Amino acid sequence: MADEPWEPPRILLAVDLVILTLRDDRLHVLLVERGIEPYQGTFALPGGFLRDEHEAIDAAARRELAEEAGLADVHLEMLGVYGEPGRDPRGRVVSVAYLAVAPRLPEPVAGTDAADAHWIPVDEVLSGRLELAFDHRRIVEDGVERARAKLEHTALATAFCGETFTIAELQRVYEAVWGVRIDPRNFYRKVKSTRGFVVPAGPMRRNANGRPARLYRAGPVRVLYPPMVRAGQAEEGQRS
Template sequence: MDFVPLGLATDLVILTVRDAALQVLLIRRGIAPYRGRWALPGGFVRENEDLEETARRELTEETGLATDRIHLEQIATYGAPRRDPRGRVVSVAYLALVPDLPTPVAGTDAESARWVPAPDLLADPARLAFDHHQILTEAVERARAKLEYSPLAAAFCPPEFTISELRTIYEAVWGTPLDPRNFHRKVTKTPGFVEPTATTTTRDGGRPAQLFRRGPATTLHPPMTRA
């Protein structure tokens, strides 16, 4: 035989910022293998499906989330020989970093579904089934990089926001505190990133803070480096 029979699957890393923390959508498996363990949503590709169609179907079936406004980005393929105890399974992983996602509702072979702080999972590889810790680790790094060269973080803010509120999003995704003055300088000097509204607010507490809105830029030059 010139080839080894294998299964083809998709896994999804759906990230958002909730309660000022980067959180990932997980399901608790209701079937073997790893029954009762937390895992990323996903499943096997059906005969007449393409990969992204499978990913979107599994996300809706297992978590109840509608996928019409979720942009999925293919990040990597995972095919280690023993990554799945059921046999040789290759999985294509997708990433989405999306604001304002609702509470999930478990379905199909998931016992439950919920948002879980990503840093807790990254610090404990044993909490996730299969090789999902590796997938999550690499997906979070991709998401962190996206905030360096795109204005995506502003989508997590209100239509009019302070630089402090924007900094909170960066700190949640990057997992590190940022110097307020340096961050303010970098954001306001990056062409097209944010635009002043000529109004202020005291909702951050203390002195009135200037309000901004998202600018027209689709990429950031220079990028918002984490260093």
């Protein structure tokens, strides 16, 4: 008996977007309320299927960002590929996830199959208090960890400050993204020991308590050395 001809499995390709920003000194993620089944009425990451075999994956990501949240001109980088069987009740779906971490993003505007779009505090998702569709909580967790690592090794945090800022304002960015409280003296020492991270800028500014605070601006470097390592990461490195 001749072997039956092989047929490729039916696998759908999708994109999901983890868009992070700071609002009121808290890290927020962009979520949409699904307007269709499955998971209608549940929060999810913006995203969707490729239109056809001709659409590039990164083009699909930018299109979904515009269609589902009304955002454009946001730099996206690939976060990972998620394709566990059973992650989508509609069939075998493989998703390419993208990450963006950007300051001062506007209010989202829902469209296409999204009933609404909101900036949601990340800790609402990471704690499990807010249910997400599919495996999107895991994707958010991976995106937040990538963002936290970016603050360790790059000067990204200065983009979330004004043109000039105090060390305390820069510290609040790190606390919001890392989700921890930081000792001010240790933070000041780390910032000053990281060459080219920040440079002095202009006269001093008085804080709310009336004390003067020195102003800084972003320095010339983009990759930090030594990095601004989180306390837990440093302790793990010492044990190993």
